[in-house]
Amino acid sequence: MGSSGRPNPGPLSIPNILCSRASIGAAMLMVAFCEVCLVAGAQAQQRDVTAERQALLEANKVLQEEIALAARPQTYLVVDVAHGLLLLKARGVEIHRLQVLAWRAPEDRPPVGLFRLTARPPVDRPKASPGEDATEHPIELGDMPAEYQLVLEPALTLAIAPPFQDHPWLWLRGLMRGWWTRAVSKGSSSWLHLTLSPESARSLAWSVTEGMPFLIGRTTLPERADKSQATK
Amino acid sequence: MTRITARSTRTAFSAAALLLTALAAGVLAYQFGGPREVESRVLPAESRKMPSLSRLRAQHAALTQQLAEQAPAHPYIVVDTARNRLYVKRRDEVLLDAVASTGSGTILDDPEKPARQWVFDTPRGAFAVQSRLTNPAWVKPDWAFLEEGTDIPANAAERVETGILGEYAFGFGNGYFIHGTLYTRLLGKNVTHGCIRLNDEDLRAVNRLADIGTPLIIF
Numbered sequence: 001m002g003s004s005g006r007p008n009p010g011p012l013s014i015p016n017i018l019c020s021r022a023s024i025g026a027a028m029l030m031v032a033f034c035e036v037c038l039v040a041g042a043q044a045q046q047r048d049v050t051a052e053r054q055a056l057l058e059a060n061k062v063l064q065e066e067i068a069l070a071a072r073p074q075t076y077l078v079v080d081v082a083h084g085l086l087l088l089k090a091r092g093v094e095i096h097r098l099q100v101l102a103w104r105a106p107e108d109r110p111p112v113g114l115f116r117l118t119a120r121p122p123v124d125r126p127k128a129s130p131g132e133d134a135t136e137h138p139i140e141l142g143d144m145p146a147e148y149q150l151v152l153e154p155a156l157t158l159a160i161a162p163p164f165q166d167h168p169w170l171w172l173r174g175l176m177r178g179w180w181t182r183a184v185s186k187g188s189s190s191w192l193h194l195t196l197s198p199e200s201a202r203s204l205a206w207s208v209t210e211g212m213p214f215l216i217g218r219t220t221l222p223e224r225a226d227k228s229q230a231t232k
Numbered sequence: 233m234t235r236i237t238a239r240s241t242r243t244a245f246s247a248a249a250l251l252l253t254a255l256a257a258g259v260l261a262y263q264f265g266g267p268r269e270v271e272s273r274v275l276p277a278e279s280r281k282m283p284s285l286s287r288l289r290a291q292h293a294a295l296t297q298q299l300a301e302q303a304p305a306h307p308y309i310v311v312d313t314a315r316n317r318l319y320v321k322r323r324d325e326v327l328l329d330a331v332a333s334t335g336s337g338t339i340l341d342d343p344e345k346p347a348r349q350w351v352f353d354t355p356r357g358a359f360a361v362q363s364r365l366t367n368p369a370w371v372k373p374d375w376a377f378l379e380e381g382t383d384i385p386a387n388a389a390e391r392v393e394t395g396i397l398g399e400y401a402f403g404f405g406n407g408y409f410i411h412g413t414l415y416t417r418l419l420g421k422n423v424t425h426g427c428i429r430l431n432d433e434d435l436r437a438v439n440r441l442a443d444i445g446t447p448l449i450i451f
Binding site: 090135 | 246249253282285288289291292295296298299300301302303304308310312313314315335336337338339340341343351352356357358359360378379380381421422423424425447449451
């Protein structure tokens with residue numbers, strides 16, 4: 001192999017790289033890019049930490065309320081839309097669980113706090129006549145409504161409806177009822193709309209009682225933002 | 233010599249430009265990025281008082297533990313009136329899963345006294361076993377005679393009926409009981425006047441596991 005006549009560029013060395021304009025530009029861009037990535041990553045982590053802090057604050061508030069509720073002989077409902085759960089509980093023990101398929105609230109912020117149910121959903125109870133077995137035509141779970149509103153105190157309307165694809169008519173009725181309620185209350189009452197399966201909606205209507213406490217808020221925590229950033 | 237000096241100058245310029253660009257990028261990204269909480273000077277006073285994550289987590293663990301301590305330590309009874317099931321549980325362990333019969337939810341009006349009405353619901357809520365009777369007798373209330381279409385007896389002794397409530401009856405207030413039944417084919421249905429019916433075997437199991445004071449949760 002003969003020589004080409006061009007000088008051999010030799011192995012790459014730092015002075016050579018620095019002397020090349022293209023290399024300098026590339027290095028500058030790379031450093032800038034790395035720095036932007038690092039700062040953006042740190043800020044994303046910071047946002048996660050803030051979100052976790054908010055979640056912890058809310059969960060702790062809900063837990064404090066629940067400890068007070070569990071100390072009394074009563075059943076209560078925990079509404080955790082963040083995890084799509086309705087938990088019927090007593091003495092801190094979960095006795096029944098229903099799944100929330102979807103939810104809506106003003107500005108996508110569900111209310112947080114302790115509420116009380118003012119009235120159960122209305123049910124048509126069969127009447128027996130004297131001389132007739134009153135238990136012959138009982139009310140069953142299937143007789144409960146799948147679309148209804150629960151009015152809570154302080155002012156909050158909990159609207160329950162099945163998904164549109166399952167029961168378009170009931171879904172539409174729920175929508176109309178929600179609009180009407182908000183129009184009548186003129187914004188004085190907050191609202192939370194929960195989409196439940198028809199079975200879950202009926203089960204909820206069956207289980208709630210007048211005066212039952214409804215504890216709305218997060219009960220479980222999201223994934224930890226970053227275990228290395230445990231304290232600040 | 234001149235070439236070497238020129239190259240050194242260019243190198244120094246390049247290094248300085250590189251450093252400045254990197255610094256400017258960092259400052260820009262930091263200034264116009266998302267929210268941050270690191271520096272306390274720019275935060276309002278309220279935010280600075282926020283407890284640390286570790287403190288919040290410790291508080292959460294302590295509260296969770298406090299709530300767990302509220303759960304009954306001994307067996308407790310859960311009755312699902314929608315599905316007509318009775319469970320005896322200890323913590324998360326199910327000790328008994330029994331088919332029951334609970335209230336029908338129907339209404340009976342008193343034809344003699346229009347203001348009087350009975351609603352045959354099993355009460356929902358948290359209760360406790362208040363009494364335990366062995367070989368209980370049923371003292372028939374007024375509605376039982378109205379249902380049968382017979383006159384309400386003046387003599388209290390005529391109200392007593394034996395052998396229909398099973399071996400045991402567990403009272404949980406206001407005349408409501410968990411008891412046995414002769415109509416076992418109706419178990420699993422909402423057919424009672426508010427009491428909770430079980431078959432003989434499950435009733436014996438409840439007698440073995442429950443006592444006066446045992447928590448009873450009905451939903």
